[in-house]
Each structure stands twice: as structure tokens, then as C-alpha cells.
Amino acid sequence: MTAQTERRRVVTNIALSLDGRYAAPDNPLDMSWVMPYAVTDVARDHLTNLWEPATTALLGRVNAEGFLGFWPTVIEMDGADPRDEGFAKWLVDTDKVVLSSTLDEAPWERTTVVDKPVAEAVTDLRATEGGDILVLSSASVIKALLAADQVDRLALTVFPVFLGGGPRLFDDGLPAAQWTLTTHKAGEHGTLSLVYDRVHPPHSALDDA
Template sequence: MQASRSASAKASTNSRRRSPPPRQGPRNDAGNGRRVVANIALSLDGHYDGPGNPTNMAWVMPYAITDVARDHMTSLRESATTALLGRVNAEGFLGFWPTVIDMEGADARDVGFAKWLVDTDKVVFSSTLGEAPWQRTTIVDRPAAEVVADLKATEGGDILVLSSASVIKALLASDQIDRLAITLFPVFLGGGPRLFDDGLPAGQWTLASQAAGDHGTLALVYDRVR
């Protein structure tokens, strides 16, 4: 966490190119229930994990604490009332983020996300967890497409998939993602799994917002054209 920034860093921040924040508006262009938003970080060569060790996210850390990444995450969670996670991500997110709430010197945006994650309704996809070890959490062992179809029929804000590639891939395959939020980090991982597999439904996306930040980080938000 950064307590202060130099004058040159501030000048750099002020000079970055940004587009307006993505519109909130209806949950999706078709007006068909709640909007499904998928958030994920990708390397410049298109991977969401490196080769060999999927739990090693050291490549993310220099970029995840930039202003553009923090602002990006804040804008996504502000309109979301349900979080979707796979088991591995749930254990990582919910093992770390609640500790940030009382962390001395923590960035206010990180604290805001941590509080939101604790307080919001969470759905965790798992075939091994018997019951939820976290508050406001439902464990499901069903196809993501079915779960999301049920959630879209309920009242609420956005349904936000938090960096769980297996869930995002399933929803891309069923064409149920309305907004795709990508934080692009300027690093080559040289291997590992990719988010976009061959055989996804053909379709058009429109750029809703873009922002560039420190170290070449890009925050990109695309809306599905239906």
C-alpha cells in the first residue's frame, strides 16, 4: 500500500488518458434481468495464470496496486450486489480481503472493496465444499449458466464474477456475459492457460471505457452488443 506519491507521479497521473466511466443505466441493453459482469486480469500475451503454478500471482502485484486498477475495481463493485467466485478464488479472496478492513495505512479503495466483499451476497462454485465457511455465502455445485440464469431472474444489481476463469469461460461459452472488464498488465508470462478458447459464440462487443495508468496498466471495459 502506498502512503504517498511523489510530485512527478501525480503529474503522470494527471496526464494519463481516460475515457468517461462506463455508464450504469439498465443492467443490459436487452433489459433482460440483471447485468452479468466478468472481471479478470490478463497478461499482455493473453494468459490469466503463468505456467506450472496457478496460485502464484506475484506477476499481478506491481500492477494491482496502481490507481487505475483500484479505480477500475471500485467502479465495478459499486453497482454489484452479488459476487460469483470459484472455490480457489474464494479461498484466496476471502482469506485475504477481510484482513484489509482494519489494516493500518490501507488504501481507502481497498478497504471499500474489502467491506463490500464481506457484506455482499456471494455464490461460490464448488463440488468439494460442504458448507460455506464465510458469511453471506451460498455454495453451489451446478453449471454456471444455470446459476446465472436463476440469479438474473431475481431483483438486484450487477452480478460480478471476480477473476474466476473457470466461471467466466463457462459464461462466455453460454453467451451470458453482458460486460467484460479486463485489466491488462504489460508482462509476458510465456505460457499458462488462456481466457479465450476457440469455439466461443461469435459476437460483437463495444468499448464502454478505457483508462491507462502506472507501469502501462490498461483497464478496459467492453459491453456485449445484443
């Protein structure tokens, strides 16, 4: 029998509309519907609580280009909220893994490009030392991890708008799973933050045999 080692936790975070969409139907890259709510205290505190225990950021290529093009400019920006600046500094300084089949090398510091299926890449990351692996708003990555039952903590900010169409986060056919609500907060403009932890079946000594 071998000893059970604690694996790294995979934490996913994404913003959803009240009708369950993560992007508008006409322009998936237009996130203007998010902005009035993303700057609320509840949304900023939500993100801070997620990145502080994390030591790796995991992103798809499109989100990497957006996040790493914008967030470094927030550092030392006049009037920047300290929580925004804290996240920006963390994102620059932490190890980043970008999943891409088109990038040959990363144009960002402390970044590794990986061309593997999402679940396989996460299995490799779990085998390394470190804190949480934080998936930042990359819907395709989160959807693949949910389908593979590889998400340990599901973090959502829900904004009180109907997009009326567009892609949904939760597809039919996901593995049956039970989740427990760990934290929930409501804030300005009806912004809601939710954090769910995956309930895993009890560990058996037979698993170590």
C-alpha cells in the same frame, strides 16, 4: 404477449498478461506477476467502478478461498488504500455465491454454495432482484459464461508482461459476438483497464409473443 423485464447484468473481471494469459505456466496460483500493477490507481479505480453497482459476488471455490481469506484482513489495516478497504467491506457484506461440487457448506458469512453448471446458476441469479452479478477473477467461471454467451460486461486489466505460457482466457470456438468498448484507461507502469459491453441483437416484439 408478456412484458419484457430487465434482467440482472453479469459482469466479469480478470487480469491478463499482454500475451493473453491469466496465470503463469509453472504455478497457476502464483499471482506475484499481478501485484506491481494491481496496486496502481487505474487498477484500483477499475475495480471500484465494478463493485459499486454490484450486489452479488460470484466465485469459484479456489478464488473464494483466496479472496475471502485475504480481503477481510484489509479492513482497518494500517495504511490501507481507501479503495481497497471499500472493496473489502463490500465483499464481506454482499451476498456471495460460490460454485463448488466439493464444499458442503460455506465457511464464510452471507455465502451460498451452489453445485450446478455455471450457466444454470447464473440463469437462476438473473431471475432474482438485485444489481450486477460480479464474477471476480474466477477464470473457469468466466470461460464457461463466455462459452454460454452469458456475459454482459467484460472487464479486463491488462498488464505489460509476457508470461510465455499458461492458460488463456479466450478459447477457440467461443460464440461469435460483437462488443463495444465502454471505458478504457491507461495508468502507471503501463497498466490498462478495459471495459466492453456485449452488443445484443435488437429486441423484437415477436420475442414476447
